[in-house]
Amino acid sequence: MKFVQIMTVGAIVALAISGCSDKASSNSNPDQQRPQNKVNNIEVNNTKEGVKKVEGKATIETYKATDKKMNSVDYSQYYNNQDKSKVVVSGKQIVWKNKDVTFTAKLTKAKGEEAAEANEVVDSMKIKSKRGEQLVKLNPRPLRVNSLSLSKSNQIALHVSDHEGKRLVLINLSNGTKTIVNMFEMNSDGAESEKIDAYNWSPDGKKIAFGIGDLGSSYIGVYDVERKSYTHVSDKDFTLISSIVWHKDGKSFDFVSKGDDSPQAVLYTYSETKKSILxxxxxxxxxxxxxxQLTPKF
Incomplete structure (x- = not known):
């Protein structure tokens, strides 16, 4: 994994409920701004905007008995943003709602190469809020949606699965811009990261933490949506990051890692102040x- 120029990408992804495995891909078209109180037809769009990258190499620290199970976890320290949304599945339609924001996804029969991956794929998604409606068409169409999460800064995080891999798309409901998080890290061949594992918004909604990497690898990253600044926290490969939960102070978060060499889940804490992983x-x-349960999911 190496660092490259990071782009903000205009793309919206929708969801499907087929139980298939996943592959990240993107398309290139000029971005379309979305006026308020108006219905727009939006295709997958890419817009290049500069994003500052920061190699915030955190030191790795350990307690003395890290090979033993923890006696207890203090859940009172965690910020919980997962109890405010509702999901309803009815036939070929999925509806997700949080506050005044509603996502409606419609499924359709897979065709051509898609049929080898799933019986159904997402054909369109409607985003409805106090700012109006946006009708979204996806190309390529994802196989399913894993989760959505609304931040306090009026941004939606949309996590979708493809044939091989998972994409995380950030949608700014205020101005309509979209960001594909996978492009923050590139492979040696110039391809974007194949997957995003767990993710979660900070309490103020200004930052989002996530696990990013290729299949079989996962690194911790943090994106500041206001400053458009991405921090590659550490070069340590955590293999799979299954959960991320911010502390209420917004200055640190815990994450759970499961490595190939052991099925045992291990808890880590990243401190932005100390620039360290404990x-x-x-x-x-x-x-x-x-x-x-404190990490976004359906």
Missing amino acids: KKGSLSKNDEQKLA
């Missing part, structure tokens, strides 16, 4: 599940 210890299955 390995806190192995988790019980119960704590692993509780932390997963």
Whole structure:
């Protein structure tokens, strides 16, 4: 994994409920701005905007007995943003709602190469809020949606699965701009990262933390949506990051990693103030599940 110029990409992705595996891809067209109180037809768009990259190499610290299970996890320290949305599946339609924002996804029969990957794919998605409606057409069409999350800064994080990989798309509901998070890290061949693992918004909605990498790898990254600044936190490969939960102070977050060499989940804490990652210890299955419930998912 190497660093390259980061682009903000105009793209919206929709959801499907087929249970298939995933592959990230994107398309290039001029971006279209979305006027308020008006219905727009939007295709997958790419817009290049400069994003500052920061190589914030965090030091890795450990407690003395990190190979032992933790006695307890203090859940009172965590910010919980996962109890405000509702999801309804009815036939070939999925509706997600949080406050005044409603996402409606419609499924259609897969055709051509799509049919080899899934019976159904997402054909369109409608975004409805106090600013109006946007009708979205996807090309290529994703196989399913994994989750959505609304931030306090009026941004939607949309996590979707493709044939091989997972994309995370940030949608600014105020101005209509879209950002594909996978493009923050590029492979040696110039391709964007194949997957985004767990993710979560900070309490103020100004930052989003996530696991990013190719299949079989995962690195911690943080994106500041106001400053358009991406921080590659550490070169340590955590293989799979299954949960991310911010502390209420917004200055640190915990994340759960599961490596190839051990099925045991391990809890880490990243401190933005100290620029350090602290390995806190192995988790019980119960704590692993509780932390997963604080991470965006359906």
